[in-house]
Amino acid sequence: MRKKTRDGAAVNSRLIRRPIQRWFPVFVLPTFACFFIGFIWPFLQGIYLSFCNFNVAKDAEWIGIQNYVKALTDPGFGHAFWNTAAFAVVSIILINVIAFAVAYALTRKMRGSNLFRTVFFMPNLIGGVVLGYIWSLIFDGILKHYSTYLTANATYGFWGLVILVAWQQIGYMMIIYIAGLQAVPEDMLEAAEIDGANSWQKLFRVTIPNVMPAITICTFLTLTNSFKMFDQNLALTEGMPQVIQDGAKINMTELLALNIYSTYNINKNWHGVAQAKAVIFFLLVAVLAIIQLTATRRKEVQQ
Amino acid sequence: MKKGLAILLAAMMVLACVGCNTNEAIDPTEAPVAGDPTTAPEETPEATNTEAPATASGSVYYLNFKPEADAAWQELAATYTEQTGVPVKVVTAASGTYSDTLNAQMGKDGAPTLFQCGNAQGLADWNDYMLDLTDTAVYKEMTTDEYNLHDETGAVKAIAYCYESFGIIVNTALLEQAGYTLDDITNFETLKAVADDIHARSAELGFDAFTSAGLEGSSSWRYSGHLANMPLFYEFRDDGVTEQPATIKGTYLDNFRQVWDLYITDSAADPTSLSTATGNEAEAEFGQGKAVFYQNGSWEYANLVLSDDLGFKMNPEDLAMIPIYCGVEGEETAGLCSGTENCWAVNSQASEEDIQATLDFLYWVVTSDEGTQMLADNLGAVSFKNAKVPSNVFCADAQEYAAAGNYNVSWAFNHTPNVDSWRAGVVTALAAYSADPTDANWEAVKTAFVDGWAIEYTAQNG
Incomplete structure (x- = not known):
């Protein structure tokens, strides 16, 4: 006890505090400079460029909100938005339900659960582009038996992407859920059992409220991951098939990030539009993430 | 003493940070070359030719888009530097990334003085950066105008140095x-x-x-x-x-x-x-x-x-x-x-000395023995007066x-x-x-x- 107070006193002593107060800018500066150069500055410049017509960033020319008008009236962008929304809903539900179920099963006392945890986690270690190509080979190999192929229609491409992403992310979310499940107080479960709760009641009334923090973080991760999905999308279908609808071209399996990328590549008239789409995209993901966080946080319980 | 050490450490962190940033700026120019196993080690003509003749004040920076010809260009550039003392830097964009690389490079100081602009789309995007080549010596060496790119006034903006x-x-x-x-x-x-x-x-x-x-x-x-x-x-x-x-x-x-x-x-x-x-x-x-x-x-x-x-x-x-x-x-x-997408354009926004150095380099490439040999070996059918016969049978068929x-x-x-x-x-x-x-x-x-x-x-x- 005495030792503890002396340690506290040492940290608070002026001998230590003074130099920290005086010198902290020197230690903060490098990190802050990196953060500024690598994040804040490009971000601000990006917002500025979204109001400009530019080819190379240095000869940008201010044109007002024209880029935003073009971005919002682009049917491809609208289609990509609904595609992304549908993809996000399906993958959030699928990934979290399966990841939770697997985690729940693997926290039971069973033989080889460590092995299973490792195996389920492993897909995470492979990069998105590689996965995209591997899965496109797998899907095409299967579909070949039915004389068709992955980019033949939008449905195959959509569900192909869902399967790929579920396969990749379930393991990761599972690890978070396992950590959450292991923190559920044993005595609470025991008390519920003594009070006569069956296993479903224990799951829904005790376990799930207690793992809410894990659910919050997992839904947050799956939500932002699905909205930001890019490399898997690019490598698996590249947005194909492309169809003409009402006089406009639409890439049927394109998600938002890929749509922004391909907009930029049309030509220099579209660089600003792509930048405007990127700003809209940022706002969208930020707002959704904040809503989701407040909604699930409210359900968290104090232990 | 300790204070001094703290300052030293902090300074090192700042330097490391700045260092990694400058590296990042250089990287894109080197990365494409690294992707090509046949690439000769990067030449540093500037360093080896400090005692260059006083007449050569400009330098050439060529952004090449054919990875398969990279080694040959590097070699040719070194030969030219050896003969004239003019530094020539050749950077090759990795396969399929040329337009991104061009975009990144043009946005910097020390942008390429010589680049590729292969079609009407490229002309529309880069016209502001393309020098009118109508009165240049290298253009006058050409045997055909068929594949060149002209702007709406009829000025030659990019010259097709070879065709496929x-x-x-x-x-x-x-x-x-x-x-x-x-x-x-x-x-x-x-x-x-x-x-x-x-x-x-x-x-x-x-x-x-x-x-x-x-x-x-x-x-x-x-x-x-x-x-x-x-x-x-x-x-x-x-x-x-x-x-x-x-x-x-x-x-x-x-x-x-x-x-x-x-x-x-x-x-x-x-x-x-x-x-x-x-x-x-x-x-x-x-x-x-x-x-x-x-x-x-x-x-x-x-x-x-x-x-x-x-x-x-x-x-x-x-x-x-x-x-x-x-x-x-x-x-x-x-x-x-x-036809061709192999067209040279000279960066009109480069300094005057660099533009002159680039034009001189091009003239040398299409007239000298070393240059024409390299073009015939690596690029096939070439549209200049001094062109050598290509060994490629398909190019020979085309000519036939x-x-x-x-x-x-x-x-x-x-x-x-x-x-x-x-x-x-x-x-x-x-x-x-x-x-x-x-x-x-x-x-x-x-x-x-x-x-x-x-x-x-x-x-x-x-």
């Missing part, structure tokens, strides 16, 4: 084995007759007529780009189109369909799996003697004949290139499809057709608006048609071709 040809590559040894010679093929009907016969006897002959017409990304450009050039060329010729049109009619799409049907029926490949068949597969089928016909271009010479890695090592005497016949009237006198008075099928596809997206639409429709060749599915190809053009034109100019 595509058509149907034929394995003449196999053709003879099947009982035919090149003289038997003069138009679409005769091509079809020969191909149909070879396909029918493929089991007995041990090879088929055509290689797989793969529609995977590494192969589809041969059809959405090169084969699509045929209907575009004939339509533009009929209508006298010389600039990018806002709309096209698709007059010759039935001819396109005929050839495509021929490719997918007279081949060993299963038409339903074409969307995943790659360019390497087709190349291997041809290289290993499993097919007689292979639609591709003069650049394939290196892979089929020279490359040790691929190991096909075909005998150049067994190779020939014939025009893509598609059943158009008078096509007996067609030549190969020759031209010398015999056959008309050149120019690269009409250079007019394609928003080219990648337009081609993606055509490929989608072609893949669906190949899997199920009905008239309704062909209508979708036509829509992608004709309506797609108008949509992309609007998008590009919108």
Whole structure:
């Protein structure tokens, strides 16, 4: 006890505090400079460029909100938005339900659960582009038996992407859920059992409220991951098939990030539009993430 | 003492941070080169030639877009520096990343003084950066103006230093084995007759007529780009189109369909799996003697004949290139499809000394012994007065057709608006048609071709 107070006193002593107060800018500066150069500055410049017509960033020319008008009236962008929304809903539900179920099963006392945890986690270690190509080979190999192929229609491409992403992310979310499940107080479960709760009641009334923090973080991760999905999308279908609808071209399996990328590549008239789409995209993901966080946080319980 | 140490450590962190940032700035120029195993170690002419003659004040920075020619350019640049003392830096963009690299490099200080601008799209994007080359010595060395890029005032903005040809590559040894010679093929009907016969006897002959017409990304450009050039060329010729049109009619799409049907029926490949068949597969089928016909271009010479890695090592005497016949009237006198995207543009926003140094370098490349030899060895058919004869048989074929008075099928596809997206639409429709060749599915190809053009034109100019 005495030792503890002396340690506290040492940290608070002026001998230590003074130099920290005086010198902290020197230690903060490098990190802050990196953060500024690598994040804040490009971000601000990006917002500025979204109001400009530019080819190379240095000869940008201010044109007002024209880029935003073009971005919002682009049917491809609208289609990509609904595609992304549908993809996000399906993958959030699928990934979290399966990841939770697997985690729940693997926290039971069973033989080889460590092995299973490792195996389920492993897909995470492979990069998105590689996965995209591997899965496109797998899907095409299967579909070949039915004389068709992955980019033949939008449905195959959509569900192909869902399967790929579920396969990749379930393991990761599972690890978070396992950590959450292991923190559920044993005595609470025991008390519920003594009070006569069956296993479903224990799951829904005790376990799930207690793992809410894990659910919050997992839904947050799956939500932002699905909205930001890019490399898997690019490598698996590249947005194909492309169809003409009402006089406009639409890439049927394109998600938002890929749509922004391909907009930029049309030509220099579209660089600003792509930048405007990127700003809209940022706002969208930020707002959704904040809503989701407040909604699930409210359900968290104090232990 | 401790204070000093703290300052030192903090300073080191700052330096490390700044250091990593400058590295980042240099990286893009080096990364592409690193991707190419044949690259010679990066030359540092500036360092080795400090005692350069006083006359040379400018320097040259060439952004090259052909990874396969990188080593040769590096060597040539070193030779030039040795002879004149003018520093020449050659950077090669990794395959498929040229336009991104150009964009990044042009945004910096010390931007390339010499770069590639291959088509009307490039001209539209970079016109502000392109020097008028009309009065330059290097332009006056040219033998043809056909492939150069001009702006609306008629000024020469990019000069086509070499041209390439595509058509149907034929394995003449196999053709003879099947009982035919090149003289038997003069138009679409005769091509079809020969191909149909070879396909029918493929089991007995041990090879088929055509290689797989793969529609995977590494192969589809041969059809959405090169084969699509045929209907575009004939339509533009009929209508006298010389600039990018806002709309096209698709007059010759039935001819396109005929050839495509021929490719997918007279081949060993299963038409339903074409969307995943790659360019390497087709190349291997041809290289290993499993097919007689292979639609591709003069650049394939290196892979089929020279490359040790691929190991096909075909005998150049067994190779020939014939025009893509598609059943158009008078096509007996067609030549190969020759054109180019290899055009030099000089950065007009570079300093005057650098521009002069660049022009001098170009003049040296197209007139000196070393330069012309390198061009002939690496780039094939070159359009300058001092050009040496290329060893590439396909380039020789192209010159032969031209010398015999056959008309050149120019690269009409250079007019394609928003080219990648337009081609993606055509490929989608072609893949669906190949899997199920009905008239309704062909209508979708036509829509992608004709309506797609108008949509992309609007998008590009919108």
